[in-house]
Amino acid sequence: MAEECVRDRFLIKPRKHYSPKDNTRYVIPSKVIRDTEKVLAEYARIKPANEGLVYWGGIEGGNIITVRAVIAPQTESDFGMVSTSHRSNFDFVRTLSKYNLVQVAQVHSHPSNWVDHSLGDDTLAAFKTEGLLSIVVPEYCDRGMLPLTTCGIHRYTRWVFIRLSKKYINSHFVIRNDLSSYLEDFRK
Ligand SMILES: [Zn+2]
Numbered sequence: 001m002a003e004e005c006v007r008d009r010f011l012i013k014p015r016k017h018y019s020p021k022d023n024t025r026y027v028i029p030s031k032v033i034r035d036t037e038k039v040l041a042e043y044a045r046i047k048p049a050n051e052g053l054v055y056w057g058g059i060e061g062g063n064i065i066t067v068r069a070v071i072a073p074q075t076e077s078d079f080g081m082v083s084t085s086h087r088s089n090f091d092f093v094r095t096l097s098k099y100n101l102v103q104v105a106q107v108h109s110h111p112s113n114w115v116d117h118s119l120g121d122d123t124l125a126a127f128k129t130e131g132l133l134s135i136v137v138p139e140y141c142d143r144g145m146l147p148l149t150t151c152g153i154h155r156y157t158r159w160v161f162i163r164l165s166k167k168y169i170n171s172h173f174v175i176r177n178d179l180s181s182y183l184e185d186f187r188k
Helices: 004-010 030-044 086-099 119-124 166-172
Strands: 025-029 053-061 064-072 075-078 081-084 102-109 133-137 152-157 160-164 173-176 182-185
Touching: 025 030, 030 053, 030 064, 030 102, 030 173, 053 086, 064 086, 064 102, 081 086, 086 102, 119 160, 160 166, 166 173
Parallel strands: 025 064, 025 173, 064 182, 102 133
Antiparallel strands: 053 064, 053 102, 075 081, 133 152, 152 160
């Protein structure tokens, strides 16, 4: 989520992809995908295109995490970077509380098909809690974010973001058409 998103592609070696042995299931309403794509596409339409950022909130029940809300914070964005303020992070936390949700993921777009985490993505992430997902969407979301394996899905695990394997994503993430979700947009 910083300028490094562009530069690091050529500097840091590709991340290892992990297939953790767990039975966590992530349930994502298709509306969450559509709302996320819509917001990221709006950043892409800025000239020149900007990286975009949204947060996902959800509920945890046993080993099942269900996404219930897309929250678009106020950001500073540009080519190759997007960041949030303390104020917008406060609005985000307040919204989670309003709906009784926990933070599930941060989702941001990259200019190219490079969807690893940059050094900035690792160090400047506003939130780092165990199990938090960080999803990087390629090509400014021009082609959407499906299948999810086109994205880089990272999980904060023991103080570092690890990148999840396609095998893990295919077996642990499910998209459902029959679930509702909220969209809260703080950019206005
Ligand atoms: Zn990034």
